[in-house]
Structure formats: structure tokens, C-alpha cells
Amino acid sequence: MRAINSITEQDIKGVGMTSQRTRDRLISRLKQKGIKNVQVLRVMSLVPRHLFVDEAMATRAYEDASFPIGHGQTISQPFIVARMTELLLESGPLDYVLEVGTGSAYQAAVLGGLVKDLHTVEVIPELYRQGRDLLYKLGYRNIRTHLGDGSWGWQEAAPYDAIMVTAAPDEIPNALIQQLKIGGRLVIPVGAQKSEQTLQLVTRTSDAKYSVENFESVVFVPLVSSS
Numbered sequence: 001m002r003a004i005n006s007i008t009e010q011d012i013k014g015v016g017m018t019s020q021r022t023r024d025r026l027i028s029r030l031k032q033k034g035i036k037n038v039q040v041l042r043v044m045s046l047v048p049r050h051l052f053v054d055e056a057m058a059t060r061a062y063e064d065a066s067f068p069i070g071h072g073q074t075i076s077q078p079f080i081v082a083r084m085t086e087l088l089l090e091s092g093p094l095d096y097v098l099e100v101g102t103g104s105a106y107q108a109a110v111l112g113g114l115v116k117d118l119h120t121v122e123v124i125p126e127l128y129r130q131g132r133d134l135l136y137k138l139g140y141r142n143i144r145t146h147l148g149d150g151s152w153g154w155q156e157a158a159p160y161d162a163i164m165v166t167a168a169p170d171e172i173p174n175a176l177i178q179q180l181k182i183g184g185r186l187v188i189p190v191g192a193q194k195s196e197q198t199l200q201l202v203t204r205t206s207d208a209k210y211s212v213e214n215f216e217s218v219v220f221v222p223l224v225s226s227s
Contacts, residue, residue, distance in 0.1 A: 004133045007051065012138065017059040018050040026062040030082050033064075037086040043113035044082060049075075051134065052106040071124050073221055075104040076166060080218060084164060085110055087201050087215070088187045094161045098179065100150035101166035101223070105131030111164065112140045119157050121150040123224050151225050153179040160184060168197050168220040172212075180204040189220040
């Protein structure tokens with residue numbers, strides 16, 4: 001990732017393989033793959049993904065692919081970012097959202113353009129600092145970044161309208177369900193093995209009950225715990 005303090009307006013705008021024309025080609029591919037939410041597509045066309053990857057990878061940033069970001073973590077494939085965001089917003093606009101696993105902060109930037117207030121939690125200190133500084137430099141003032149174990153959510157700001165998890169636990173953490181409002185939605189990849197992970201939509205239906213819908217198979221890094 002380039003030095004955050006050196007990012008200019010031209011860097012954000014991009015040129016050549018990071019230009020708006022290249023971003024628009026990615027959006028066309030996402031539409032072809034079935035993404036229908038117009039607001040999700042609009043925001044993803046504006047977020048400068050090339051600033052969320054290593055500078056050496058910038059010219060490939062608008063491929064529909066995931067890339068390593070260090071510390072055993074990855075920046076998610078744009079289709080998966082769009083798909084999870086679309087599922088989260090399926091019931092309508094959201095005000096108060098938690099993201100577990102800031103990582104590169106790309107997913108946080110996408111959510112930040114769609115919800116009123118976003119809290120995002122990262123357990124790896126280096127990624128937390130990079131994400132915090134980049135989001136601030138890019139002008140996101142509705143995103144609050146936290147350093148902590150995301151498997152426990154972020155109780156201090158609960159309850160949330162929705163929660164998104166960008167790494168895969170073996171099973172759905174109960175702490176996250178308890179931090180949802182009644183009727184709140186949790187989008188999460190679940191599975192101990194990468195070859196057996198499923199994208200799930202969890203809806204909290206009462207204090208003690210929730211429903212689960214299964215969607216496509218996915219591949220995510222494991223949800224890292226600080227313990």
C-alpha cells in the first residue's frame with residue numbers, strides 16, 4: 001500500500017488501469033454476474049480499490065479477484081463484496097452497522113458509502129492502523145475503526161441494524177447475534193475448511209431465536225481471535 005500521507009486527489013481519481021473507465025468495466029462484469037442493487041454498484045464504481053491494495057498490485061485492482069494484503073489476510077473479490085453488501089441491504093436502507101474484520105478497509109469503504117454509521121473491528125494492529133488512516137484520508141467520517149477481537153463484536157456500540165463478517169468462523173458466534181436488533185441481519189461466511197464454507201444470512205427474530213438462510217459456497221480466511 002502506498003504511503004497514506006502522500007495520497008493526492010489524482011491518486012484517488014486514478015489513471016490508465018486505475019481510471020474510472022477501468023472501474024466501470026468491473027461494474028459491468030458484476031452486473032453480468034447477477035448483482036442488481038443499483039446503489040451497491042454505484043458506490044463500488046466510486047471507491048478507489050487500487051488504494052486498498054499494495055502499490056505493486058494497483059494496475060490489477062479492478063480485476064474481479066482477491067489479493068493478499070499481508071498478515072495472512074486478503075482483500076475480497078469484488079463480486080463477493082458486492083454480493084454480501086447486497087444481501088445485507090436486501091431489506092432496505094441501514095443506519096447502524098458493524099463490520100467484523102476491517103482487513104484492507106475496502107469493504108468498510110463500500111459500506112461507508114451506503115449506511116449512516118459504520119463500526120469496523122480489526123484484530124491485527126498493523127491492518128487496523130492502515131485501515132483507520134486510509135479511511136480518514138479518503139474522507140470517511142461516518143466510519144469508526146476499532147482494534148479488538150471481532151468474534152466478540154463491538155458491544156460498546158450495540159445493538160446494530162446489521163452486521164457483516166469478512167472472515168470465516170467455524171460456527172456463527174453467538175455474541176454477534178446478541179448484538180443485533182430484533183429483525184437485524186448478519187451476513188457471514190461459515191465453515192472450518194475453506195472448501196466447505198457457506199455464505200449465510202442470519203436474521204434475529206426474537207431475543208432467543210434467529211433464522212438462517214444458506215447461499216453460495218465461498219472461500220474466506222479464518223476469523224482470527226486474539227485469544
